[in-house]
Amino acid sequence: MPTLEDVARRAGVSTATVSKVLSNTPYFTEATRNKVLLAVKEIGYVPNLAARALSSGKTQIIAVVFPYVYDAIFADPRILCVLEGIDAECNLRGYNLLISTPRLIEGSVDENYLQLIQSGYLDGVIALNHVPFASVLDPVIKKGLPAVSIGGPPSAYSVSSDHHAGGVLIMEHLLELGHRRIGIITVPDSINTGTEQLLQGIQDAAQAGGLDFNSLPKAVGDYSTASGTDCAAQLLRQHPDLTALLCLNDRMAMGALQEAHRLGLRVPEQLTITGYDDIPAAATTVPPLTTINQRSLTTGYEASRMLFELLNGQKPESKIIPVELVVRGSSAPPARR
Amino acid sequence: MPTLEDVARRAGVSTATVSKVLSNTPYFTEATRNKVLLAVKEIGYVPNLAARALSSGKTQIIAVVFPYVYDAIFADPRILCVLEGIDAECNLRGYNLLISTPRLIEGSVDENYLQLIQSGYLDGVIALNHVPFASVLDPVIKKGLPAVSIGGPPSAYSVSSDHHAGGVLIMEHLLELGHRRIGIITVPDSINTGTEQLLQGIQDAAQAGGLDFNSLPKAVGDYSTASGTDCAAQLLRQHPDLTALLCLNDRMAMGALQEAHRLGLRVPEQLTITGYDDIPAAATTVPPLTTINQRSLTTGYEASRMLFELLNGQKPESKIIPVELVVRGSSAPPARR
DNA sequence: AAGCAATAGTTAAACGCTTAACTCTATACC
DNA sequence: GGTATAGAGTTAAGCGTTTAACTATTGCTT
Numbered sequence A, B: 001m002p003t004l005e006d007v008a009r010r011a012g013v014s015t016a017t018v019s020k021v022l023s024n025t026p027y028f029t030e031a032t033r034n035k036v037l038l039a040v041k042e043i044g045y046v047p048n049l050a051a052r053a054l055s056s057g058k059t060q061i062i063a064v065v066f067p068y069v070y071d072a073i074f075a076d077p078r079i080l081c082v083l084e085g086i087d088a089e090c091n092l093r094g095y096n097l098l099i100s101t102p103r104l105i106e107g108s109v110d111e112n113y114l115q116l117i118q119s120g121y122l123d124g125v126i127a128l129n130h131v132p133f134a135s136v137l138d139p140v141i142k143k144g145l146p147a148v149s150i151g152g153p154p155s156a157y158s159v160s161s162d163h164h165a166g167g168v169l170i171m172e173h174l175l176e177l178g179h180r181r182i183g184i185i186t187v188p189d190s191i192n193t194g195t196e197q198l199l200q201g202i203q204d205a206a207q208a209g210g211l212d213f214n215s216l217p218k219a220v221g222d223y224s225t226a227s228g229t230d231c232a233a234q235l236l237r238q239h240p241d242l243t244a245l246l247c248l249n250d251r252m253a254m255g256a257l258q259e260a261h262r263l264g265l266r267v268p269e270q271l272t273i274t275g276y277d278d279i280p281a282a283a284t285t286v287p288p289l290t291t292i293n294q295r296s297l298t299t300g301y302e303a304s305r306m307l308f309e310l311l312n313g314q315k316p317e318s319k320i321i322p323v324e325l326v327v328r329g330s331s332a333p334p335a336r337r
Numbered sequence C: 001a002a003g004c005a006a007t008a009g010t011t012a013a014a015c016g017c018t019t020a021a022c023t024c025t026a027t028a029c030c
Numbered sequence D: 001g002g003t004a005t006a007g008a009g010t011t012a013a014g015c016g017t018t019t020a021a022c023t024a025t026t027g028c029t030t
Helices: A004-011 A015-022 A030-043 A049-056 A077-093 A111-118 A138-143 A163-177 A193-208 A225-238 A250-262 A296-311 B004-011 B015-022 B030-043 B049-056 B077-093 B111-118 B138-143 B163-177 B193-208 B225-238 B250-262 B296-311
Strands: A061-065 A096-100 A124-128 A147-150 A158-161 A182-186 A218-220 A244-247 A272-274 A291-293 A319-321 A324-326 B061-065 B096-100 B124-128 B147-150 B158-161 B182-186 B218-220 B244-247 B272-274 B291-293 B319-321 B324-326
Touching: A004 A015, A004 A030, A015 A030, A049 B049, A061 A077, A077 A096, A077 A124, A077 A296, A077 B077, A111 A138, A124 A296, A147 A296, A158 A163, A158 A193, A158 A296, A163 A193, A163 A244, A163 A272, A163 A291, A163 A324, A182 A193, A182 A225, A182 A250, A218 A225, A225 A244, A225 A250, A244 A250, A250 A272, A296 A319, B004 B015, B004 B030, B015 B030, B061 B077, B077 B096, B077 B124, B077 B296, B111 B138, B124 B296, B147 B296, B158 B163, B158 B193, B158 B296, B163 B193, B163 B244, B163 B272, B163 B291, B163 B324, B182 B193, B182 B225, B182 B250, B218 B225, B225 B244, B225 B250, B244 B250, B250 B272, B296 B319
Parallel strands: A061 A096, A061 A124, A124 A147, A147 A158, A158 A319, A182 A218, A182 A244, A244 A272, B061 B096, B061 B124, B124 B147, B147 B158, B158 B319, B182 B218, B182 B244, B244 B272
Antiparallel strands: A096 B096, A291 A324, B291 B324
């Protein structure tokens, strides 16, 4: 592989000149610039990123970190959407994307990950901050790397969905349709801040509608479709009079949909089911899911924009991405009784 | 950040010694090894990967490349599964995963990507080789990097699903159920070798069953759910007597399912619909899809295993991953007429 | 005509690691 | 007792960039 020196020799200048021309440092004649550029083309020079990284301390690599919890990592289509947003932005700026999936063991993060963070290989990191008890961002911040968190603590630079609003929207939707006997398919308590806010929103809307949130039947799932099926089964068995199931994510809603079908309950005529996230599959279920769209693409995009501002030495404001109620076919007024 | 030299000073040895101890080169006393390891712990030394890369030529980074074609990139859940398999294996071996999504413009690949390949940042690459007309692997191979292709040309080191078998299985399934009037929802001709084999398998099974493949009604989609809906609508309009729709992927099958529902056709009683891929959502549609499972996780795993063998200087055999017919609720014998 | 600033380019050190080549024991062998 | 030999460790030369510090030239003021 040709090196800077080869280019320099060919162009009849010093390596410093070549380096500076390539990095657009001012103070060069057009003639020199052209000579250099020509030489680069002729011998097909491509800079060695490792050398550049060592010398400049900048690697042009940013990491997207999503810790391994539950099955919520690779099974979650939302991650792909967020990733797409991030990727698009990075591609534009010539940055490379490294993905890291640290294993969380006993509230701590695995050794590989720690090494990576400290290895000097990263210019910055974007974390999908699922778990409050072991922030994957702590080592990043300690190392002094620019970091932005998606759905993370507002303490850090972060972009999050407005989950409180999401909770309000979905509950209001159910109340407006006339539902009062609503089952909640939820997840373990405060698995992350986003969920807390979402539940709070649901609660606030319930209260406002004169419904006691605490007395609503609940079942605890783990985000997976299978758990949605189980929770729906359990709720409908114990409370056959429920007219709606509010699920904390789409995959559990899809599971609930399946269970409803198995029980011979027609959705939405006999049972309303709502989701949350608006994953691609939510639009294609039968009936398609009423849900909350989180604008995952925008989220990813904003996160990388924020990271790049940090890399430029700016101090961006944390962002809250608005959510949107998407009414599809899985919700309707409760049946007369 | 502490460097090798700091460790060496602290341990009272030379940097070479430290380096060798850390890389497990033989010929050291336990005492020395312990001294070094202790010093490493004490000052919290972590090797600088950029320096290591520059010096050794090994970066511990492998790239997963999936070109941007159609919407089939980030929208495709299969990619996540494959990625998960690759990630698991890389994590085990202490390698880092970089993802690259080259843009294909006029049969060529974008400049960023080319630079990355030649930058010396990569130890190897795994490509999801969707497009035959612009192999993203060409520049990789030219650069001399170990490369393995998933679903790529058998000319390269590759791991592919046995799509021919998949085609046979799904068509045989339909024939065994008694279907003869089968509509095919396909994609543009030979978009990739996998699809060619799949179609060939379908054709062979049809022939074996005494059915003329060429005379079967076909509609051309683009892998997306929406196109599945359109194709189904078109086929059912032009050929109301169809008893089954064979779709070349699950997402189009899900679209078809929606259209069937819209038309008031009950699946599978009045219309059988089959998919291909067995994406997670396929198990949760109503009714769940009969489809072909490609073992994406295994595919990813085998691809990285193969890459690591290449990195070790071995010459692995290309692998064909067997597929599996998954019979769910969307297929049944055709209705009497 | 001297002084100065801006422009154009060079030299060489530094980044932090690996590794070939070397030195210096201590032991083994005949 | 002399010579291999294997073990333990060191020295120093890279790897391919960037960049601070420097030199040289030109043009502009006064």
